[in-house]
Amino acid sequence: MNNPDNNFSADPGPERLLLCSDLDRTILPNGPWPESSRARPLLRRLAREPRFKLAYVSGRDLVLLRAAIVEYEIPPPDYAIGDVGTTIYRVTDGNWQVLPAWQEEIAGDWRGKTSSDLAPLLVGVEGLRLQEPEKQNTCKLSFYTPARFPGGATERERLLAQVRERLAPADIRACLIWSIDEEKDCGLLDLLPERAGKLPAIRFLMRHLGFTPADTVFAGDSGNDLDVLGSELNAVLVANAPEEVRRQARELVRAAGREETLYCATGNFRGLNGNYSAGVIEGLVHYQPRIITWLDTA
Structure with missing residues (x-):
């Protein structure tokens, strides 16, 4: 990764950014790998930036989504794609409302x-x-x-x-x-x-909010993230992702001729180890170096 940690002190950052991230073993440190203690606090800081929109993308249902937010003290999202991409929620002041247009x-x-x-x-x-x-x-x-x-x-x-x-x-x-x-x-x-799943739901949410691939990043760790990891969207694989998933994701983007849309976290940002939220943040900075400003001032 380039050295994005320099020369951005006066930069206001990107106009806006949408992070669509898997939860289990991506943001949530519920695998056997060690977590960097500063990672989730940095994510909470980033979520306070008004130009940053956060969407969780998970196989979890509504009850388990809300439980994870409380248990792991992660920031509440602006939107959540649950049930493996079959339900989309808008989250406002703790109220979770289904977007019926998606299920229709x-x-x-x-x-x-x-x-x-x-x-x-x-x-x-x-x-x-x-x-x-x-x-x-x-x-x-x-x-x-x-x-x-x-x-x-x-x-x-x-x-x-x-x-x-x-x-x-x-x-x-x-x-x-x-x-x-x-x-x-x-x-x-x-x-x-056929039209459900994480990737179609993310694309629907992007259209709904007016985001483009240029200002959207996805983060994941497992086989059920491969359709997004191999898509046109900029994507991050956290360092704790299985080697087989890493290999498959690389093959997908290579076959599509868009290797620049996949970043595999290695743990080279501010001493973080690249696992879980640390890898998500590392990948965000890779694609949008100017969010350094948000991390330092939010």
């Missing part, structure tokens, strides 16, 4: 059906176990899978292909997102409307 936009992909209508179509698919009712919503059907398949990625792809085959006769347009819960040592499979 994605609902058509399932032909008016809900997750409870789709679940019976997948009964008997080996390797799938339905997640708890509180982890489902109208536009999200979630399963547990093995964390590791005996046949590796090929066997995992066969499972996903079987799911698609079951949905096809009902003309269901679905997006399948598979990731690993390292704490529980299990796989997670989320079925969403």
Whole structure:
């Protein structure tokens, strides 16, 4: 990274900036890696800047989103994309309000059906176990899978292909997102409307707020962030991201000819180690060096 820590004392910073960040093991220090103690205080300071808009992007539902903010003392967001991109909330003075326009936009992909209508179509698919009712919503059907398949990625792809085959006769347009819960040592499979997911929800929010890729940054750490990490958006992978995710993300941007849109944090900013919030801040400074002013004065 260039040395952005110099020569910005008189710079007012960018006109505005939207950070869309994953929570678990990205901003939240709930993995096995050490956290820099100054990272979350710096994030709270940054969130006080009026030109900075913060959106959390998470698989968590509303209850778990709010619980994380309290437990980890992270700043309340301006917006939150929850349930793996199927719900968008506007947050004002502690009030969380759903943006109904987003769910209206994605609902058509399932032909008016809900997750409870789709679940019976997948009964008997080996390797799938339905997640708890509180982890489902109208536009999200979630399963547990093995964390590791005996046949590796090929066997995992066969499972996903079987799911698609079951949905096809009902003309269901679905997006399948598979990731690993390292704490529980299990796989997670989320079925969403085709136009749902983190990346489409972020793009919708950008349009809603009038942001462009030039003034938007995404931060993540896991396999379910890959669609955003490989997109046109400037993206940050925190230092604690698994090496496999780092490799896949690099392959995606290389294939698309936009390697400049992926930054992998290494821990070279102000003595922070690059894990969790430290990596998010490091990446923000990489893309928008002038926010140094905000960190020092907010």
